[in-house]
Amino acid sequence: MAELSAFNFRPGSSVLHGLDVRFKLLFLVLISLTSLKAYPAALSILTLMLVAALLHAQGSLKSILKAFRYVFVLLAFIFFARALSTPGSAVIEFKAVSMTREGFYEGVLVCWRLVIVVLTGLAFVSTTRPSEIKAAVEWLLNPFPFIPSKRIATMMSLVVRFIPVIFDQARETADAQRARGVDNRKNPVYRLKKLGIPLMRRTFERADKLAVAMEARCYSENRTDPGLYARLRDWAALFVVICLCLFIVVW
Amino acid sequence: MNIIEIKNLSHRFANGTLGLENINLTIREGTFVIIAGQNGSGKTTLLKHLNGLLLPTAGTIHLAGRQVSENLAKARQMVGMVFQDADSQIVGETVYDDVAFGPENLCLDKNEVKRRVSKSLKIVGLVDFEDQKPHLLSGGEKRRLAIGGILAMEPNVLVFDEPFSSLDYPGVKQVLKQIISLHRSGHTILVAAHDLEKVIAHADRLVIMKDGKVVKDGMPSQLLGNLEAFGIREPCASRLGMEVPSWLS
Numbered sequence A: 001m002a003e004l005s006a007f008n009f010r011p012g013s014s015v016l017h018g019l020d021v022r023f024k025l026l027f028l029v030l031i032s033l034t035s036l037k038a039y040p041a042a043l044s045i046l047t048l049m050l051v052a053a054l055l056h057a058q059g060s061l062k063s064i065l066k067a068f069r070y071v072f073v074l075l076a077f078i079f080f081a082r083a084l085s086t087p088g089s090a091v092i093e094f095k096a097v098s099m100t101r102e103g104f105y106e107g108v109l110v111c112w113r114l115v116i117v118v119l120t121g122l123a124f125v126s127t128t129r130p131s132e133i134k135a136a137v138e139w140l141l142n143p144f145p146f147i148p149s150k151r152i153a154t155m156m157s158l159v160v161r162f163i164p165v166i167f168d169q170a171r172e173t174a175d176a177q178r179a180r181g182v183d184n185r186k187n188p189v190y191r192l193k194k195l196g197i198p199l200m201r202r203t204f205e206r207a208d209k210l211a212v213a214m215e216a217r218c219y220s221e222n223r224t225d226p227g228l229y230a231r232l233r234d235w236a237a238l239f240v241v242i243c244l245c246l247f248i249v250v251w
Numbered sequence B: 001m002n003i004i005e006i007k008n009l010s011h012r013f014a015n016g017t018l019g020l021e022n023i024n025l026t027i028r029e030g031t032f033v034i035i036a037g038q039n040g041s042g043k044t045t046l047l048k049h050l051n052g053l054l055l056p057t058a059g060t061i062h063l064a065g066r067q068v069s070e071n072l073a074k075a076r077q078m079v080g081m082v083f084q085d086a087d088s089q090i091v092g093e094t095v096y097d098d099v100a101f102g103p104e105n106l107c108l109d110k111n112e113v114k115r116r117v118s119k120s121l122k123i124v125g126l127v128d129f130e131d132q133k134p135h136l137l138s139g140g141e142k143r144r145l146a147i148g149g150i151l152a153m154e155p156n157v158l159v160f161d162e163p164f165s166s167l168d169y170p171g172v173k174q175v176l177k178q179i180i181s182l183h184r185s186g187h188t189i190l191v192a193a194h195d196l197e198k199v200i201a202h203a204d205r206l207v208i209m210k211d212g213k214v215v216k217d218g219m220p221s222q223l224l225g226n227l228e229a230f231g232i233r234e235p236c237a238s239r240l241g242m243e244v245p246s247w248l249s
Helices: A021-035 A040-058 A060-066 A068-085 A101-126 A129-139 A149-178 A187-218 A230-251 B043-050 B074-078 B093-103 B110-123 B139-151 B168-184 B220-232
Strands: A090-094 A096-100 B002-012 B018-028 B032-036 B058-061 B080-083 B156-161 B189-192 B203-208 B213-218
Touching: A021 A040, A021 A101, A021 A129, A021 A230, A040 A101, A060 A068, A060 A101, A060 B043, A068 A096, A068 A101, A068 B110, A096 A101, A096 A149, A129 A149, A129 B093, A149 A187, A187 B043, B002 B043, B002 B139, B018 B043, B018 B189, B018 B213, B032 B043, B032 B220, B043 B058, B043 B080, B043 B156, B043 B189, B058 B074, B074 B080, B074 B139, B093 B110, B093 B139, B110 B168, B139 B168, B156 B168, B168 B189, B203 B220
Parallel strands: B032 B189, B032 B203, B080 B156, B156 B189
Antiparallel strands: A090 A096, B002 B018, B002 B058, B203 B213
16 A cells, blocks of 8 residues: 655654644744754754654654654755866865865765754644644644635645545556556556546546545534644743754854 | 424435435434435435534424524534535544544533533544544545544534545444444444345334435345345345344444
8 A cells, every 4th residue: 555655643642743734834944944054063962852752752863863754865865966067176086076075075964964954844744733723724824814714724624534545546556557568668658648548537637526425424614613822831842942052153 | 201393304416416405303312313325315305404504495404492503503513414524524634633623613611621522532443643633544544533523512413424435444343333332321322334244133113215215214134135126235034034133343
């Protein structure tokens, strides 16, 4: 079965699990922005703190590394792009290509900052229920008068729910076509058309069925509001995060 | 007391096809009714009229004495419908969220939503799956989740459209056990099916449809011999002149 990503909510009772989703969203933005200004010493502190928080919330280093397995590929690309394109004193030279000391340092720094952003995102997603994220989106959009916040939040949650189902459908359709020899057709446009059209048709049919099922369960935009409560611990956590970010920026 | 009263119900689709023709049916509270018929006989169309997903072209449907079209929200709360394709019915990102979807639409208090979700998950045996993603459940579990989502709305009538389609043997047993237990707890049950083998042993009444009409209506034991004339397979035991056993025995 298709799994959307390794970035999934994991139930638990850690401090991060208990914090209000709006504060966690703010921490995500603050820490990510701060990491762009940070250098190795500050990045080390942030990494240690985030890994400790994730270990507390998720309980295993293996699961963190598993979540990172695809990110590492992206980081490798970024590192080599930086290392090979930054001018400076060459460390490794091969024909016309050279890796410089400055490029190596820049590559490591950019990748490290990205790791901080991804770690923060992982901490947010793995400790926040999808319904809470939906509630936060609804809350954030509420002040804007012409944006239907409830409808957008519902659409967002339906997208999250149905992406794995559509992936399953795509794989099933592709397998069925392979079983009938589509691999012998080398024209990519033909193959894309043969996969895309039935997939879209089935997705729209499913959307129709979903709309009827939602109607059968009395769907309306006037629903029970999600409860979001800011408590003392949320404000305390905000104070700590702001102090940390200021310390890093000033340092 | 009759919980469902259908009088002279006809439905014509937008393309002009006649889906239902002059249906008259009354269903007593607490009964277990099977609506049988081959594909295209009008079973699903009839069921969709019970909670106002489709409205009649002619005729009336009353639920506990009140006409369905007068209050659609009430009709949908009273008649819970479990669809054939469970995957298309599940809307939540987690099992908990999906079961909470109905009660939240009824604008219930948050604590009441929580209470109903816990109760429903307990009834369908999915308490340990609360934070699980629905697409990772097995076919039987998905069908039970769909039932749980309906139960949280506390309906009086439960309508199942082909509840055993594409389920393996353990999945069929799980869902059947669930349906029987809901019937025992006082719910009125309507099951639309074309294969009666799995469920007929538990039904009080059998309604046979063909070409949008009710062609037979009576006790299952009296109608089993006539099934093949309407494109429905007669259960094996019945062919051999025996009583049809339950799939759970």
